[in-house]
Amino acid sequence: MKTLVIISHPSILESSSQQFLLSVIPENEGVTVHHLEEVYPDGKIDVDKEHRLLEEHDRIIFQFPFYWYSSPAFLKHWQDEVLTDGFAHGKQGDKLAGKEFGLVFMIGVHEREYQAGGRELYSISELMKPFQAMAHKTGMVYLAPFTVFQFAYMTDEEKMELLINYQQYLTNSNDDSLEAKEAWIIKQLQKMDPEDIGQEADNIIQHTIELIEENRMSINELKVVIDQMY
């Protein structure tokens, strides 16, 4: 699977959350990062190039800071210019159909405020309706948004969870099951280089992989036995 991360951020170098996410983008896993303000400093979008990029990828992500309940203006401009009739919608405009569409965005306010009764009143699902409608119109599968609330207050442990969850959002199948997560973790463990971590650590990692696989077999066998009892 190939993932295109379209970032819109007018001052990305000053954003610690964006820099953190950029630093943990998985290598050699088919992820392309495309920062619009950097590629088009004059604001003039090469529509043909954008169409080619979109066609080459299976999962399209918009990544941005949350400005006035939406994205920065340049991402809206990109939508207006790139998602044209005949390409993204309308007659024969089916080039995005069947792709997956996800949102990654950073919010400075606590998560609990985005609900009825909270200070922001509306939920993220409600506020993201225009993006969901865009995915619907273009035939894309809308993924549950990946939200990062109050990055500045995160502990190291929370940042570790963020790192893993973000990498999974970009590269794992759209499947939140334990089994899918096991497969993803095993793939990552297999990529650890014995020369970097040492022989002893590598033995533990190999043993861990075998154990996760054994546990999975046991879970599947138990499922079969329980199903047969009813």
Next chain:
Amino acid sequence: MEEKNEWILQQLDELYHKADFYDKALIKATKEIIIEQDKRMFQMEGELDGTLWSPKNWYD
């Protein structure tokens, strides 16, 4: 918790303390997967035992 799972979690703990931030994140996520697997196996074994010992099955 199953002994083999407990043992590997201890080994991973030792690796965690020596690892850099990126490997720490992966080790932490790996431990959480094993803990969840262990919990599910424990619950399913309990369900299996409960079903086997249910009186409604004694007369079949």
